[in-house]
Amino acid sequence: MEKRVTFKGWLLPVLLIAPQVLISAVFFFYPAGQAIWQSLFIPDPFGLSSQFVGLGNFEFLLGDKFYRTSFLTTATFSILVTLCSMIPALFLAVMADRLIKGSGVYRTLLIWPYAVAPAVAGVLWLFMFNTRVGVVSWYLGNLGYDWNHVLNGGEAMGLVVVASAWGRISYNFLFFFAALQAVPKSVIEAAAIDGARFWRRFWTIVLPLLSPTTFFLLVVNVVYSFFETFGVIHTITSGGPQQSTTVLVYKVFADGFVGQDLGSSSAQSVILLVVVGLLTVFQFKFIEKRVHY
Amino acid sequence: MKKSIIGALAVSTFLSPVAAMAETEVQFWHAFTGRLGELVKAQVEEFNASQSDYKVVESHKGNYSETLNAGIAAFRAKEQPHILMVFEVGTATMMAAKGAVRPAHEVMAQAGGALDQDSYIGAVKGYYTSTEGDMLSLPFNASTPVLWVNRDAMEAAGVDPDTDLSTWQNVDAALTALKAGGEDCPLVTAWQSWIHLENLSAYHDVPFASKDNGFAGVDTELMLNGEAQVAHLTAMGQWAKDGKFIYTGRRNEGGANFRAGECALFTESSAGYAGISSEAEFAFEVRPLPYWEGVGNAPQNTIIGGASLWVMEGHEDEEYKGAGAFLNFLSSSDVQAKWHQDTGYLPITAEASEATKAAGFYDANPGTDIAVIQMTANETTANSNGLRLGSFDQIRGIIDEELEGIWSGDKTAQEAMDSAKERGDALLRRFEAANR
DSSP states (O other): OOOOOOOSSSHHHHHHHHHHHHHHIIIIIHHHHHHHHHTTEEEOTTSSOEEEOTTHHHHHHHTOHHHHHHHHHHHHHHHHHHHHHHHHHHHHHHHHHHOSSSHHHHHHHHHGGGGSOHHHHHHHHHHHHOTTTOHHHHHHHHTTOOOOTTTOHHHHHHHHHHHHHHHHHHHHHHHHHHHHHTSOHHHHHHHHHTTOOHHHHIIIIIHHHHHHHHHHHHHHHHHHHHHTTHHHHHHHTTTOSTTTTOOHHHHHHIIIIISOOHHHHHHHHHHHHHHHHHHHHHIIIIIGGGOOO | OHHHHHHHHHHHHHHOHHHHHHSEEEEEEEOOOHHHHHHHHHHHHHHHHHOSSEEEEEEEOSSHHHHHHHHHHHHHTTOOOSEEEEEGGGHHHHHHOTTTEEOHHHHHHHTTOOOOGGGBOHHHHGGGBOTTSOBOSEEEEEEOEEEEEEHHHHHHTTOOTTSOOSBHHHHHHHHHHHHHTTOSOSEEESSHHIIIIIIHHHHTTOOSBHHHHTTTOSOOOBOTTSHHHHHHHHHHHHHHHTTSBOOOOSSSTHHHHHHTTOOSEEEEEGGGHHHHHHHOOSOEEEEOOOBOTTSTTOSOOOOOEEEEEEEESSOOHHHHHHHHHHHHHHHSHHHHHHHHHHHOOBOSBHHHHHHHHHTTHHHHSTTTTHHHHHHHSSOOOTTTSOOOOTTHHHHHHHHHHHHHHHHTTSSOHHHHHHHHHHHHHHHHHHHHHHTO
């Protein structure tokens, strides 16, 4: 069934993949190799001298209970961001898909948040929830709830999750919306004639047909929540209160750029590389089996 | 009018490239924006206009941490500026970088400055002076924590605004009275680690870290879990629990609350003067930082915060002359006195302080001399010279985290400080390993 295209000779295929290989080499393999190499040293910040420590940096990190806690924080954060960005996106896409008139307007409006840079999104949400001048925290105060994400770790986590997921809803919405348009109308009409109501049709027909998109978004969102949420956390909580929002990526930044400890920072990025690699392999091996193309 | 002058200058510079070449450029990277940024720019312009051999080019590189990072990254790429502003917590990092920095006193002397190192205020220069007594960087903006009082808020809560707040015992009583009088925010603070641990330790003459707070070597350990510190933080933890101390964040977020008139007392840098005096619509007053009566040798002296200017290696001799000339200009009495009066930062020389006094500035702006008095009242001790700890920016982050544990009631002060010591010491050991 699968279509295979074969090339005669090797020059053309090599030329065709060369740009991608080159980009990967320059922007991925070279820096990743550097990180692995640097993780074996404790250098001074100015690069004047460095001590070879073998796996000492890894030993130091894994022996640190705060670093281990950071894994848990990252897991909680990533799961929450992924769920909070995918479920509302799917809901909105389904709703927009049902519209006959004006879906273009909704679509455009719903995509806007994606254009907001994470750091800016962080500042926006910070303003709304600012303990002193925030609109939302003021309303919450009127309702008798004392919002204080500066000291309450749970609230801080909630805020960074919402701020990270918000812009992402747009991105996910786009993909879900396109996928919904591709669901064959005839199948849905047949089910409707058989008496299946909207939600029933959604669960048994639409959702399974969306599974390739859902799977793709799952992978992309997990990677996003691991790496690209730095700006939000930096602007809203700086990893606090205590360590409640210190995710692994934020710790790489804090150790590398605040602490000038490039050895530890490199070791952490190597660990992160392995974690995300394993996670992606896991997703492809186990979840993809349940995806129907 | 101005435009046409600039235009004429541009044309004449364009027409006479030789003249432009004769000026040696000196790059100066700093961390100031807003009003302070303007004042720095004015200093640079004044220097450039005062002579024709050198041209200082100032550029803003982000906040303190970002500026230091930019300097380090530039050094690694061999594009470093001649002069780099580094905040006080980066001092140990810079001092350890032997091949990257050139001692300021050398550069200034070579440029013909009659540098008398003794003319600098001890507690200011001590932070940046090597164990041999040489000034390695030029203190640029130095401040020290003081207590800011909102007199109107005190009165509104039925507390005599002239009440003695020189000791924390008295402040404790005042906070209770303020709370009872209906004040929602009796006390806020900025820079909690700097004020309530680093300065607290120096002020009571107890060590913050071993080896003379790191001055005597990199094999230092934190001692911030000592009796005096824990007692103070326990009291503050209790105030936080009772709603007498309001925690607003790790940096100077509390300043917004105080300037808006929402809080009665505020522990903040003396350099908060510029912002408070321009924004506050209430009667405010500066008081010395309180101390615990009967603890240690209080009041000893407080220590500074702020930044100093480092000269970086890897440039031409002629350029170093320009850098030195600029630093000599900055440390001159007139420039210092003006800077002190404009910003609330401390003067770095006793002469500048005298000049300010002679000009009647302290009489016209009561309280502006309190920081100077607080810093210079006593001869500094090994515990009150300052701090010289590697990875200190990050250690402050750890301290912030642990303090949040106290304010939220999750940890006792002793638990939090023991944990801060353990975590901070691990970073100090790594710094020691990197700079062996």
